[in-house]
Amino acid sequence: MQNIGLILYPGFQVLGLSMSATFEVANMMAEREVYTVTLLSEQGGLVQSSAGFGVDTKAFDQRRFDTLLILGDNVVRPASPGLIQYMRDSSPLTRRVGSICTGSAALAEAGLLSGRRVTTHWAHAQDLQRLYPDITVDEDRIFINDGPVWTAAGMSACIDLALALVESDLGSDITRLVSRQLVVYHRRAGGQSQFSVMQELDPKTDRIQTALTYARHHLKTELSVDQLAYVANLSPRQFSRIFTAQTGKSPAKAVEQLRVEAARLMMESGHQSIDVVATESGFGDRERMRRAFTRAFGQPPSYFAKTQS
Numbered sequence: 001m002q003n004i005g006l007i008l009y010p011g012f013q014v015l016g017l018s019m020s021a022t023f024e025v026a027n028m029m030a031e032r033e034v035y036t037v038t039l040l041s042e043q044g045g046l047v048q049s050s051a052g053f054g055v056d057t058k059a060f061d062q063r064r065f066d067t068l069l070i071l072g073d074n075v076v077r078p079a080s081p082g083l084i085q086y087m088r089d090s091s092p093l094t095r096r097v098g099s100i101c102t103g104s105a106a107l108a109e110a111g112l113l114s115g116r117r118v119t120t121h122w123a124h125a126q127d128l129q130r131l132y133p134d135i136t137v138d139e140d141r142i143f144i145n146d147g148p149v150w151t152a153a154g155m156s157a158c159i160d161l162a163l164a165l166v167e168s169d170l171g172s173d174i175t176r177l178v179s180r181q182l183v184v185y186h187r188r189a190g191g192q193s194q195f196s197v198m199q200e201l202d203p204k205t206d207r208i209q210t211a212l213t214y215a216r217h218h219l220k221t222e223l224s225v226d227q228l229a230y231v232a233n234l235s236p237r238q239f240s241r242i243f244t245a246q247t248g249k250s251p252a253k254a255v256e257q258l259r260v261e262a263a264r265l266m267m268e269s270g271h272q273s274i275d276v277v278a279t280e281s282g283f284g285d286r287e288r289m290r291r292a293f294t295r296a297f298g299q300p301p302s303y304f305a306k307t308q309s
Contacts, residue, residue: 002066002169004037007103008057009073009083014049015155016071016100022162022178029177030170038065042082050074060086067165068094072101072154076124079106087112096165098150100158107149108132116146121154159184197257201247207232208246211239216258219282223255259283260296267304274301 004023006016023035041047044059050073060082068090070083087110091097099107104120105128107113117136120128125139138144143152143161145168152161159182167175203209211232215223228251229239243251263281266272274286278301283289286301293301 001033002035003063004035005040005065005068006037007068007070007083007086008039008041008047008049008055009071009077009080010048011050011073011075011077012047012071013073013101013155014051014053016158017049017055019069019100019158019162022159022166022182025178025181026166026170026174029174029181034170038063040068042080042086064093065090066095068097069150069161070097070099070103070106071158072099072103072121076102076105076127079109084110094148096148096150098152098161098165100152100161101154104128104151105131107151108135112149113151116149117144118146118149118151119144119153120151123154197254197261201249201254201257203243204246205242207234208243211243211251212254212258215255216262219255219259219262220280221282223282225251255282256292257296259289260292263289263293263301264297264304267301270305274305277301 006019020037023037027033027035039055039057040060041057042060044057046054047057048054068087070087083106087097087107091110091112097107097112099120101121102124104113104118105124108118108128108131113132113135115134117138118128119125119138119141122139125137129135129137141153142157143150143164145164150161150165152158163175163179163184166178201212203212211228214231215228221227225236225240228243229236232239234242240251243249243254247254249257259281263277263283266277266280267274272280274289278284278286278289281289283292290300293299293304297303
């Protein structure tokens with residue numbers, strides 16, 4: 001049985017507690033008690049969350065944990081000396097340590113991230129990199145696993161991290177069952193961007209939203225303006241004008257961004273060749289995909305195949 005320690009402190013972001021449900025459901029799907037979850041804090045007792053209510057915790061002591069995870073906060077607060085020392089003392093005895101959101105700053109202060117590649121909430125990534133130049137902060141990742149250290153972006157990324165830990169322990173079949181029981185999409189790959197093309201485009205009307213959703217689900221097809229306009233029930237001229245006004249991009253540019261996003265995720269999963277990815281994402285050939293990646297990222301597709309999370 002694996003004991004998971006979730007480390008809390010005053011003002012912790014309450015969404016982080018949802019990780020405990022992931023481990024609870026993993027026990028249900030495995031039909032055995034694989035995990036126990038203990039909420040920890042420096043002094044023990046009630047710890048006030050970001051939402052204003054208190055959560056009961058156990059004080060730091062000599063108990064050993066398989067996994068220790070520090071929850072994040074809505075702002076970056078200095079970690080207490082007691083928390084820093086606890087992580088330094090516990091890390092050598094713990095199979096893996098990790099953080100959610102700004103919890104990465106505590107791991108960095110404890111010296112546990114030196115020389116490692118990590119992530120955090122995009123809003124705090126530059127500050128983390130500036131304060132700790134000996135680590136490599138990748139602000140555009142959902143989570144990153146570097147050796148025994150796991151770091152995740154903020155908010156809902158805690159569930160992705162928890163699912164990744166379950167998959168590492170119990171395999172993909174159990175994890176799919178856990179995801180389904182939690183009513184979440186099967187865990188996002190760690191390399192997936194914290195940002196979404198659909199969110200960035202942010203169409204204001206149902207017709208343009210419908211066309212974009214159709215495009216995302218039919219990337220292998222031609223996706224001409226005529227086809228998208230038909231889906232939106234608009235003339236091609238009306239569609240192009242409204243689409244550009246609402247998204248700030250032409251339909252062709254938006255489709256390219258959707259294809260690049262999908263192709264990048266496939267490349268980072270490491271399961272398909274560049275030629276297959278080019279076909280599946282709708283680019284048709286690797287040269288066309290290479291040009292699109294270079295425009296978007298300044299790097300070819302092969303760069304993302306080599307930087308696995």
